[in-house]
Amino acid sequence: AQSVTQPDIHITVSEGASLELRCNYSYGATPYLFWYVQSPGQGLQLLLKYFSGDTLVQGIKGFEAEFKRSQSSFNLRKPSVHWSDAAEYFCAAGHPDNNNDMRFGAGTRLTVKP
Amino acid sequence: DVKVTQSSRYLVKRTGEKVFLECVQDMDHENMFWYRQDPGLGLRLIYFSYDVKMKEKGDIPEGYSVSREKKERFSLILESASTNQTSMYLCASSLPQREGDNEQFFGPGTRLTVL
Numbered sequence: 001a002q003s004v005t006q007p008d009i010h011i012t013v014s015e016g017a018s019l020e021l022r023c024n025y026s027y028g029a030t031p032y033l034f035w036y037v038q039s040p041g042q043g044l045q046l047l048l049k050y051f052s053g054d055t056l057v058q059g060i061k062g063f064e065a066e067f068k069r070s071q072s073s074f075n076l077r078k079p080s081v082h083w084s085d086a087a088e089y090f091c092a093a094g095h096p097d098n099n100n101d102m103r104f105g106a107g108t109r110l111t112v113k114p
Numbered sequence: 115d116v117k118v119t120q121s122s123r124y125l126v127k128r129t130g131e132k133v134f135l136e137c138v139q140d141m142d143h144e145n146m147f148w149y150r151q152d153p154g155l156g157l158r159l160i161y162f163s164y165d166v167k168m169k170e171k172g173d174i175p176e177g178y179s180v181s182r183e184k185k186e187r188f189s190l191i192l193e194s195a196s197t198n199q200t201s202m203y204l205c206a207s208s209l210p211q212r213e214g215d216n217e218q219f220f221g222p223g224t225r226l227t228v229l
Contacts, residue, residue, distance in 0.1 A: 043220035094216030
């Protein structure tokens with residue numbers, strides 16, 4: 001069955017430190033991959049997406065993600081975290097032939113320490 | 115900019131009430147979705163619609179129905195609300211497969227509490 005796994009439920013980093021959020025997927029074909037961010041009480045905002053081509057994808061707010069086919073991973077990174085990055089982050093995978101089939105991970109909550 | 119709006123940010127209802135959650139998108143998207151979001155479970159698809167009057171069940175349709183009478187509007191209906199339907203409900207829309215890349219655009223969510 002298609003699925004997306006975010007192994008870390010909660011991560012705490014210090015402001016200015018680097019960040020990596022993990023995401024693994026299980027799909028028959030290489031899916032379209034997305035990272036969304038959700039601030040408290042808000043809907044989901046797209047950070048970045050990957051379909052094909054360059055495996056390193058740049059997004060908004062200084063985030064990037066790297067697609068690694070051999071590891072079925074799409075980890076999100078940021079070199080220096082800001083207090084405003086505290087939020088919940090969701091990885092999602094969509095089937096390339098059926099855009100009604102989108103699977104979301106359970107989310108990783110990021111806390112930023114001053 | 116795509117805008118997806120939901121009729122209420124917070125809603126409190128009593129067990130057994132009929133509840134309507136409304137969602138409107140302004141980008142002429144053909145696909146619309148309703149999810150519920152619960153801690154530790156991520157987003158789970160309740161129903162989606164790929165055209166007016168067309169609907170398909172998602173992963174957790176029990177206890178819900180939907181209505182899409184106009185392209186821009188997609189309603190989620192709880193026929194008889196129960197306490198286990200207390201959750202955050204998110205609406206989303208997207209372009210059809212032939213035009214898009216699966217990206218879904220989300221509304222701000224409705225936090226529903228059923229007492």
